[in-house]
Amino acid sequence: MSASDATLLKVEGLTKDFGGLRAVDHCSFEVPRGSIFGLIGPNGSGKTTVFNLVTGFLEPTEGRVFFNGHDITGLRPYQIARYGIARTFQLVRTFNRMTVMENLLLGVPHQPGENLLWGVLRTPHVRRQERQAIERARELLAIVGLEHAANEYCGNLSYAEQKMVELTRALMSDPQLVMLDEPTSGINPTLVNRILDYIRHLRGKQGKTFLVVEHDMRVIMNLCDRIAVLDYGQKIAEGTPAEICANAAVIDAYLGTCAP
Ligand SMILES: Nc1ncnc2c1ncn2[C@@H]1O[C@H](COP(=O)(O)OP(=O)(O)O)[C@@H](O)[C@H]1O
Ligand SMILES: [Mg+2]
Structure with a gap:
């Protein structure tokens, strides 16, 4: 398998300025097909903005987004959805x-x-x-x-x-790629496990790829194959859960709250 076949989503030098604030700063990562990829970082580090840039809800100041080898940068959300990317929102948006x-x-x-x-x-x-x-x-x-x-x-x-x-x-x-923004926030631990089982089931049985933003380190460490860490919009680390747990810069950014 060539590198591009193995990669479903590729984000290259993604940057977003809001006025004088750089919310995402030359961020690059690749999500392997069939993986569960985590995006973590303190509040305000740019995670949701990355989601909005990838799904076309915001236009990047700089950088490119590739999906299945297609350049999807700057397309409208409905066009990106048609390529096979679906997302949820940090705050629930169902019609009550x-x-x-x-x-x-x-x-x-x-x-x-x-x-x-x-x-x-x-x-x-x-x-x-x-x-x-x-x-x-x-x-x-x-x-x-x-x-x-x-x-x-x-x-x-x-x-x-x-x-x-x-x-x-x-x-x-x-969709081929499902992007979840804090899927377990505000949910009790028993139900968190149900959601995690659901995600694992869909990856295993249906071959879906996931990009997950989570605040809860235990959730992310249990769920993800690979993790990228944002701090002030920059990627400060990337690796397996074990590598991320052992990374001094991550422990600094999180004030040492790494779960076993
Ligand atoms: N639409 C916007 N306009 C201005 N600033 C924004 C907007 N969206 C996010 N920000 C700012 O960008 C930074 C990153 O926010 P966000 O991506 O929501 O972080 P996270 O999801 O990691 O908590 C924050 O400083 C936030 O206040
Ligand atoms: Mg957020």
Whole structure:
């Protein structure tokens, strides 16, 4: 396998200025296909900004983003989604007055229903696509143990369950890369394990690649194959969890809070 085949996402010299503040500073890393790659760093170190740059919610000041060898720098979020990148947000963004199933169906790209004429005619083709999307949603809900909640309003679910719905919605488009911004923040330890199991399952069984931002060092050390550490927008270290744990600069930035 050549280097480019092994790499799914490549970020090169990525830089973002907000006025006089450099939030991301010449950051480069490569996410291997089929891996779980962690992005960590203290609050305000630029993690969410990197996510927004990769997914097209922000335009970089400098630098490039490559996905599957394609230069996707500066494309719009919907265009990047079509390449096969899905994301969740640091704060849950589910629609509380819609059911879980309705939230999930929003995650399906190119819905024929988006075209008014096809939607009105409800051809067999349209109905078949709808059925397939519902089936996929049910399968994913079963994996997270939320199949009973399909017809519940999202607003009636716990915060952890809403996060699970958001993660599941990101998977509805069958993306190659799933980007999760703090998937376990604000969630109790039992449910954290359920989310981690879900991520591992999707990597193992469906070959998905993950880029995960997390604040909780224990979570990241248990979950990731490789980790990059940001501090003031710069990458100060990259390596396996063991290497990161032993890295003096990381321990400095985190004031020594490395989990066993
Ligand atoms: N839209 C924005 N406008 C101005 N400053 C921003 C914006 N988004 C983020 N920042 C600043 O950029 C820095 C990095 O923020 P962020 O990427 O959210 O960090 P993290 O996710 O690591 O906590 C912070 O200093 C933050 O205040
Ligand atoms: Mg953030």
